[in-house]
Amino acid sequence: MMAFLQPGFELLATMGGNPFQPPSASTISSSVDQLYYLLSGITIFFTVLIFSIIFYFMIKYRRKTPNESGTETHTPMSLELTWTIIPSLICVVLFVWSSALYVRNGRPPASSTEIFVIGKQWMWHLQHPEGPREINELHVPVGVPVKLTMTSQDVIHDFYIPAFRVKKDVLPGRYSSIWFQPTETGTFHLFCAQYCGTNHSEMVGWVYVMSPTDYAAWLAGGEKTESMAQQGERLFSQFGCGSCHSGDAAGRGPSLAGIYGKPEKTQNGETKVVDEALIRQAILNPNSVHMPGYQEIMPTYAGQIDEEQILQLVAYVKSLGAEERINGK
Amino acid sequence: MSELAHGAHPQGFAHQFEDMDQQRDAGRLGMWVFLVTEILFFGGMFTAYTIYRALHLPAFVQGSHQLIVKFGATNTAVLIFSSLTMALAIRSAQTGRKKGTIIFWLILTWLLGAAFIGIKLRFEWYRDYLEGLIPGVQWFYNGPHAPGVKMFMCFYFFMTGLHAIHMVVGLGILTVLVIMTARNKFSAEYYQPLEISGLYWHFVDIVWIFLFPLLYLIGGRY
Amino acid sequence: MSTAIAELQESPAESRVNYLNATYGIKSWLLTLDHKRIGLLYLGSITLMFFVGGMAAVLMRLHLTEPQGALFEPETYNKLFSTHGIIMVFFFLVPSIPATLGNFLIPLMIGARDVAFPRLNLMSWYIFITGAALALYATLSGGVDTGWTFYPPYSAAFSHTNVVAVALGVFVAGFSSILTGLNFIVTIHKMRAPGMTWFRLPLFIWALYATSLIFVLGTPVIAITLFLLGMERILHVGIFDPAVGGDPLLFQHLFWFYSHPAVYIMILPGMGVVSELITAFSRKKIFGYAFVAFSSLSIAIISFIVWGHHMFVTGQSIYAGLVFSVLSFLVAIPSAVKVFNWTATLYKGSISYEAPMLYALGFIGLFTIGGLTGLFLAALATDVHLNGTYFIVAHFHYVMVGGAVMAYMGGLHFWWPKITGRLYPDMWARIAAAIIFIGFNLTFFPQFVLGYLGMPRRYAIYPSEFQVLNVMSSAGASILGIGYVIPLIYLIWSMRYGKPAPPNPWGAKGLEWTIPSPPPTENFETIPVVTEDAYNYASGAH
């Protein structure tokens, strides 16, 4: 079926843009489209089939005399089984294929560049690890996998780039993530796809996919800013975190050097991998992830620190290699 | 088809039915279906409770320790006793006892139900109010796991509150049953309102049988 | 069909005592315990709600003719789509077929004098009216802007509109659904006429039985969910607030546990109606009776285990996503079985094309498209792209409007002579059916394309490249709107001026056609004894 449809769409696309297809600009978009075409093919096939049969019967078996009744037919089991089993098989194939795609697209490559996103009514705040901040705009290099770590400051939003076929809700209180690898340079729509209040439809923006050199120039241009980790480091000393998390064994809090990505035991005996979410939780609700061997003395920073600052602190903690000492000591 | 349908109408017979048996079956099935909706009604709350309990277990244990087991246990006993008296009220109607006997059991049931609510109000909710354990109304709790404890107390009040509303409705029904019995509405042949109200009363008892361990006894008391 | 059919006289309706003229006055209607009159009470109230919701839709489509929005501020637009969704889903589609045609027909079709609990039946209408009045008052006085889905934290803490009042209205109306479902289940179990075994029941009854199961098992959950939401909004206790450990996705789980099956509350009765229409107008037994009957039940049951496909992009765990995806594909199978069986019923039939049949055939076509496009959304990878876009809007309108409303219109036309004792002008009815079919497709087909192109739903303003398709959709909507007004006019006209209807104008089978039109208050003079299967057209005599 696909074999029939795809050349047609490709032809249309070469004829100056296909009005029935959004731009396809990431490594996953073509595979999603392929599945979409198959599904469209199935839909068209069965719709045409049902419509033609109905029209044929309507004409062939129209009532000729007012008192005529239909001829009773008997129900062959084989027919019932056929139209139960064939749709089932189609569904199995669709499920396996779509799930395989979903699972594959669910995990960012380890080499991804990370960009942080905060949704708030009604705009997108983005920050690159190198420091530049953007509002409602996202600049990314072509050909590089990009992972977005996203959270919301208020209600549920949804980060949607149709050209990349990626979408994910952005929830308050937790981090969600998507990734994509742009394949074409250009400018693409960025939408909020989860209703978030009055100006939901204005929570839109643009994604600029640039060649690596242009991207480097863009990063270098503009105001000189500290990297996110540097900003985090400043917050770290501003909030006095280093007085307990001093990095040596005598500190009142555990050392944070090299802690990111490692499994750590919490007081409840659970073992949790230290990730963005856990660091966030440790800042806002310290006792819930309290580590054994330390006193429950860390106060909560909820209300004193915003989502952006938390992300900067996360970036700082991530930047700490195992051998480094805290606060330049 | 029954000859009764258009002939003499027995006590409590409704026109849309063919005979008393059909009416009795319909009433009983109707009540059971209603109780199923009640299971799902409380079920939504139980689902939310189950998930939050799993996610915030230490806080829920802490929250549970704010409750007083002896009142929960007493109330469980009170309700079970009231279920027994309700069953006996129906049995005395079934076996054609004097209406005085039926009324005695019904009033005893009513009193036990009222005692349950009394204990709940006086020794539990009122105390919670004084100690500032009612989220959104009066909240002073400052101990460990404060957010989770607040969540637990929310569920405690919603679940016991919904249960108490069902109890109050039950007391209303019992009052009506007492009046109907006093007016000779029931007999050994026709006691269906008693029977299906009994189903409701026992259901409310069952809800409490689950609420007691789920709310009062999380993580043990050792 | 029955050995105990009363002798039928072809006397005009006026000269005979029937349920419409047995008693007069407002009181005789507002205090009636007759299931037929209660059905009409529902018919009046949901028609009102339909046109209120429809007005909101018309205004929305007008607004969307321009990318920057032609008429309203975004806030007003948000209130319009919320009103449209809430009114149409909870106050029109859910009660539509069950509460009107179901109430009217169940006792007639199974050979009973009334439903099992007539008082409860009237009470559920009053509860519905209370809920509807609350919701109408709240939406018209200031409105609500959460969408019909009420997702927190927006609805719980951020919206400044009448969320609590509307949620209360829906909560109250929920109890009406529960009581109606309960009444139907007991009626179908206990009130069937002698000889009316389960496998002699008309398929409409099977469908309503399945619907009632969903009413009874699902509705309490939405009630408790909205209760929690209201509490959260009033007391700010934090059940769905992530800042204190609550989970906004839990609301979505509980919400969709009801609201996905609710879609089948809308479509299952429609399927039942279509089974009746297809057999009546091809004068033939349904193809594969047992398959159609059991597919209703299996749809009702499966509908409860698929809700997570609304949450594939919300941050639901991937494991749950996979489970819900495979379960969602399961629903496709009984739905496909139904479509194939209806089509096969036409084979060697004696098909005539009165208006109800046109609606039924329209239903099959539109439901086929609606169902198949559902596959896109059960498939995880495509759902990620299409979720939250106009593709979803188009898909569920194909099922709810193309499916449920078409069937409702078909059923209303089919049983109108029985309900009112009058015939409507068939030519007008056919024209209206055609206009609705065309207008519907023009309205919603472009939305599939819009969705695939990436236009998100619930947007008051949109990028200008989507304008062409939006204008097409709005143009279609104006045709659709006209299509819905025409039946309103000629049906009302026919109540007074229509030709008196004979007991069985279509030559259809079924107990309801063996009694006069309109039926007497007691339905059957003597309860019939059923001796044959449903749709036994081979036995002759129309």
Next chain:
Amino acid sequence: MSDQGQQGGEHAVSGHVVPISTYLTVFILLMIGTGVTTWVAYIDLGRWNTVVALTIAVCKMILVVLFFMHVKYATGLTRVVILAGFFWLAIMITLSCADELTRTWEIVPQSWLQQTNMIIPMISRLF
């Protein structure tokens, strides 16, 4: 009688009188159950505390349903209705937990990734 088929047996049992001794036995068992539940709560069984408490609660419920609510003497239909209620509750809890309690699991296991890399080309070659 109007009802046919499956429900034929209901009428025979519509007025079953349960002996008082049965009621009293059930009552005593329920009271013992309550006592045991409370008593066990003060003994440290670790995770088993909840299991024991809920098992006792389920037993108590079954006693109430069977005897006080006369389901022991009722028809299959009544039992199906009750079981349906609990079955649907189980659906709701299980599938909600299927999401809520697996969210902290690894997003996608590495082994799955390798399998998808095999499956996708295989299927897309089919079309």
